[in-house]
Amino acid sequence: MKGDACIPLLPCVEIAPTLEFYALLGFEVTYQQRAPNPYAATRRGGAQLHFFGLKGLDPQKAFSSCLIIVDEVEALHARFLASLRKAYGRLPLRGLPRMTRMKKGQTRFTVVDPSGNSLMFIRRDEPAGYGDDADAPTSLLGNALKTARRLRDFKGDDAAAAKVLDVALKKDGAGTTVERAKALVARAELAMALGDTPRALELAREAGTLPLLASEREALRQLTQSQA
Template identity: 30%
Template sequence: MSDSSSNTSRTIALFDCDYHKFDEHLEFYTALGFDIVYYQKAPYRYASVKMDGLTEIGFYGARNDREGINRGGCYVDVPDVREVYEQLRANLKAYFGRIPVKGTPRISRLNKTAEDWRVNITDLNENTIIIGESLGDSTTLMQEEEARVKALQSKFEKLYASAYRFAYSKEDYFAARNTLEVAFHKYVNDGSNEYVVKARVLQAEVFDALNQRDRAIEAMTLAKEIVVSELEQAALRTTYERLKELEQKDI
């Protein structure tokens, strides 16, 4: 599997996956646009997939694969994550006729964190590939974000920042939901209208990800009922765009 024509070292991520779902697992990667560059069924199951300009990943079929065990992940740094994101979505739509955004396998929306723009891909065995476009030195940016959140006077805004990171950086929607529940129950009067709108839209997205569509609709309704100033409305442009996407989503 080595490329003798190149003297450049490279790293190939290696994930375990369910031996009995091995081929179904590979299908998702071919749907994304990866090519299968190595495949064997015996004496053990192993395959490698590659997408030019992105990455190569290897898979080992584990017979003792158990839910929640042997999960892997890697981060792929790219110069233009939006271009990659649109390509992956188009490939999935062409292959499956839809874009899987819930359950496994799935692809997340493109999200902005403190350190990057990123999209998370979770395969059938819950391995996660984060494809990101860096906004700068991650250590420095995270330190700056921690200092910014620590300096916030509003407890509501601090909890919103935590919930945002749970949802968009870690895809831990239960933690995001619970954090937002506390924010709205105890500290909603401590938040500006701008941040309350942001939190309601985030809450709607979290409920939607957890298949709680009725609660998502309720959160969206509450977000639209909040009166904001013209200045706040301008600051909330991307938030309202996301709200519109959620309203129009075909579940």
């Protein structure tokens, strides 16, 4: 007996640009109709996505989502990145469509299509509690880093993640020096993603002035290099 199958059916503003976008991600069209209702089916490996035209759809208010389980994510993200950069001349981090960034060791990323549908690509062996620290953070900065990471990696909300870190960084005694350095680096990376280069440079300079051990500074350097 064959196993059950479930195929997401996602709304879109227009079928043609939707299929053009998914072609950049390696999805091939397996079926398409224009009448009586716009409809299309696509496939990429074992993943199938179907689309239907929806009049009046506002992509900025869309909330349809889909989880796609894959064997690996870093190489897949790199392939998507190359394809989107070639098509748009840059990695689309804001607006529609867009794709979240990828850090070394990350096990998921999100693509939002032109109609506002969110596709989260998740590594098959992702550990339970992804994004959580081995030990629950107890400081304000530690909790802020955890929350900001979730806002960035799960929701793709860079602005909200930046706000969380800004609040914590303004508090005296909010955490250890190492936690402050990590928060500054994370906030600098978000500033770059949000198009605020002067702020990113300011935050990076502040992180560089903190009194850290050589081993801590090396770990911070590696953290900085892992930001994508």
